[in-house]
Amino acid sequence: MLEQILQSIKYFQPETALVVSFCLIVIADLFLKKRNELTSYLALIAILITAYFLVQQGTVGTQSIFFDMFAIDPFSLFFKAIILTSSFFVILFSIYSKELQGRPKGIGEYNALIIALTLGMFLMTGATNLLMIYLALELSSLTSYILAGYTNEAKDSSEASLKYIIYGALSSGIMLYGISIIYGLTGSLDLNTVHQALVLQSVNQAALIIAGIFIVVGFGYKISAVPFHFWTPDVYEGAPVTITALLSVASKAAGFAMLIRFIKVTFIDPAIGNLGPGMWAVLRGFDWNFVLAVLSVLSMTIGNLVALSQKNLKRLLAYSSIAHAGYMLMGLVVFSNEGIAAVMIYFIIYLFMNLGAFYVIMLVADRIGSENIDDYRGLGYRTPLIGVSMTIFLLSLTGVPPTAGFIGKLYLFSALISAKVFWLAIVGVLNSVVSLYYYVRVLRNMFLRDPQPNAQPLHFSNMEILILLLLVVPTFLLGLYFTPIVEYAQASIGMFGVR
Amino acid sequence: MQVGLSHYLFLSGILFALGLYGVITRRNAILVLMGIELILNAANINFIAFARYGGMQIDGQMMAVFVIILAAAEAAIALAIVLNIYKQFKTVNVDEINKLKE
Numbered sequence: 001m002l003e004q005i006l007q008s009i010k011y012f013q014p015e016t017a018l019v020v021s022f023c024l025i026v027i028a029d030l031f032l033k034k035r036n037e038l039t040s041y042l043a044l045i046a047i048l049i050t051a052y053f054l055v056q057q058g059t060v061g062t063q064s065i066f067f068d069m070f071a072i073d074p075f076s077l078f079f080k081a082i083i084l085t086s087s088f089f090v091i092l093f094s095i096y097s098k099e100l101q102g103r104p105k106g107i108g109e110y111n112a113l114i115i116a117l118t119l120g121m122f123l124m125t126g127a128t129n130l131l132m133i134y135l136a137l138e139l140s141s142l143t144s145y146i147l148a149g150y151t152n153e154a155k156d157s158s159e160a161s162l163k164y165i166i167y168g169a170l171s172s173g174i175m176l177y178g179i180s181i182i183y184g185l186t187g188s189l190d191l192n193t194v195h196q197a198l199v200l201q202s203v204n205q206a207a208l209i210i211a212g213i214f215i216v217v218g219f220g221y222k223i224s225a226v227p228f229h230f231w232t233p234d235v236y237e238g239a240p241v242t243i244t245a246l247l248s249v250a251s252k253a254a255g256f257a258m259l260i261r262f263i264k265v266t267f268i269d270p271a272i273g274n275l276g277p278g279m280w281a282v283l284r285g286f287d288w289n290f291v292l293a294v295l296s297v298l299s300m301t302i303g304n305l306v307a308l309s310q311k312n313l314k315r316l317l318a319y320s321s322i323a324h325a326g327y328m329l330m331g332l333v334v335f336s337n338e339g340i341a342a343v344m345i346y347f348i349i350y351l352f353m354n355l356g357a358f359y360v361i362m363l364v365a366d367r368i369g370s371e372n373i374d375d376y377r378g379l380g381y382r383t384p385l386i387g388v389s390m391t392i393f394l395l396s397l398t399g400v401p402p403t404a405g406f407i408g409k410l411y412l413f414s415a416l417i418s419a420k421v422f423w424l425a426i427v428g429v430l431n432s433v434v435s436l437y438y439y440v441r442v443l444r445n446m447f448l449r450d451p452q453p454n455a456q457p458l459h460f461s462n463m464e465i466l467i468l469l470l471l472v473v474p475t476f477l478l479g480l481y482f483t484p485i486v487e488y489a490q491a492s493i494g495m496f497g498v499r
Numbered sequence: 500m501q502v503g504l505s506h507y508l509f510l511s512g513i514l515f516a517l518g519l520y521g522v523i524t525r526r527n528a529i530l531v532l533m534g535i536e537l538i539l540n541a542a543n544i545n546f547i548a549f550a551r552y553g554g555m556q557i558d559g560q561m562m563a564v565f566v567i568i569l570a571a572a573e574a575a576i577a578l579a580i581v582l583n584i585y586k587q588f589k590t591v592n593v594d595e596i597n598k599l600k601e
Contacts, residue, residue: 166531
């Protein structure tokens with residue numbers, strides 16, 4: 001027992017680094033007092049150290065550690081890289097965010113909580129036990145509740161955190177009830193053993209369906225899929241912009257990683273071998289194809305249609321992120337390795353374009369004090385750089401070539417077409433067309449309307465522009481030269497315990 | 500009459516339904532959170548009943564202990580948030596707290 005724990009710790013270095021740096025930042029916050037903005041740099045260093053350990057793990061292949069609680073495999077490493085990169089950018093953003101800096105409470109706890117949130121999401125990507133899944137989900141949720149309400153003197157932020165915790169706690173409670181039914185049916189919490197039990201014994205089908213639906217509630221809340229999306233618009237609008245950016249990218253990535261692993265390890269039937277290479281067949285009992293297809297279509301359609309009438313840019317991007325959850329669910333519906341690779345490619349691109357869009361909102365809101373789309377009029381003339389960057393991000397979110405978003409959509413749709421799920425591909429394309437309308441509305445305000453008569457040009461520091469370029473350049477370049485990310489994603493679908 | 504697994508499952512089903520009903524109908528944030536606690540405890544009863552009567556390993560009881568700890572953590576954070584809400588809005592009625600959404 002002790003030996004296995006010692007063995008496991010060897011593979012647990014990235015997470016250990018995060019735990020240690022969380023403690024260090026909390027202590028540093030106490031000592032630094034008034035100068036606690038320095039903790040941001042501590043957090044950045046912590047993330048770089050974690051990245052170093054992650055790169056080291058690239059060679060270990062697949063490992064199961066801590067008594068099958070947690071898996072180290074290319075799949076989880078890929079999602080950890082996405083999560084870590086977005087945390088890195090979000091901490092960089094916060095250094096320049098006027099919303100967060102200069103508050104009496106400072107930013108020390110904020111940085112510590114972001115590290116804890118990153119740890120929670122890391123655990124989500126690798127959890128192979130229902131206990132671990134629940135704990136990881138709660139760790140990341142609890143920290144996000146606090147972060148959403150971090151600027152607690154603002155009414156918006158407080159309201160966002162209240163709505164978040166009510167929806168979040170309810171969803172994870174329902175999911176826990178579903179887990180308890182699965183435990184009763186199969187006698188185990190370990191995903192592989194649950195899989196064995198489902199293959200070998202005949203379980204009560206009605207109970208399995210109820211448990212499946214309850215568990216989908218928890219996952220659906222985390223990836224903000226319709227009909228579990230009600231928290232998303234309010235939380236995205238009320239929370240500090242940096243946290244909104246983190247929730248929309250990292251939290252969603254972790255949710256998807258957990259969902260894909262859960263379905264693939266637990267519900268894929270290895271006995272059916274007459275499908276094409278890389279295709280999966282689902283165990284009888286719970287029709288995941290149908291449930292995921294319904295979630296995907298609802299998320300895309302409702303997300304895009306409601307976004308049409310939004311006036312607040314953060315709220316608009318909240319609905320757009322619901323729609324993007326729908327697009328990414330399309331990759332899951334096809335139940336093939338190609339579909340999963342497409343989702344992973346999409347996440348790399350989504351990371352840059354979505355963080356970029358939220359970063360622009362933050363920069364502009366800090367200067368003009370508004371997130372309203374009408375206040376963006378003439379912004380393209382007041383600050384051409386911001387205007388052009390926002391154009392690239394929004395066109396990429398729509399999926400217009402030659403931006404990276406086009407490549408992401410291309411791979412998703414080609415996965416759908418090679419799996420012969422044409423109807424869903426058509427729904428997806430129609431939705432992309434609808435989304436063009438509301439993204440272009442922002443662009444029209446920025447470029448085709450004159451600025452208000454007394455509007456001044458906006459000024460940005462060199463560092464702020466550098467961070468912006470770090471996001472714009474990949475969004476543009478990945479649309480032209482995308483072979484490396486495609487190869488990386490296709491090489492990373494290997495998962496522990498799945499043949 | 501012997502008390503068996505089905506009695507416990509029935510009890511937990513009732514608790515779950517009551518919790519869900521509380522969350523949906525109550526307008527006071529504290530009462531909503533109490534409904535969520537009921538749901539968590541319903542799941543706990545399930546875990547322990549299955550572990551005791553299903554001839555399963557200690558997993559279920561272990562899970563229940565973790566859930567109790569998490570429920571406490573969640574309650575602490577939720578109450579802090581509700582306290583802050585009361586400072587800002589002078590109410591804890593979830594219907595009146597909708598500054599967002601226009």
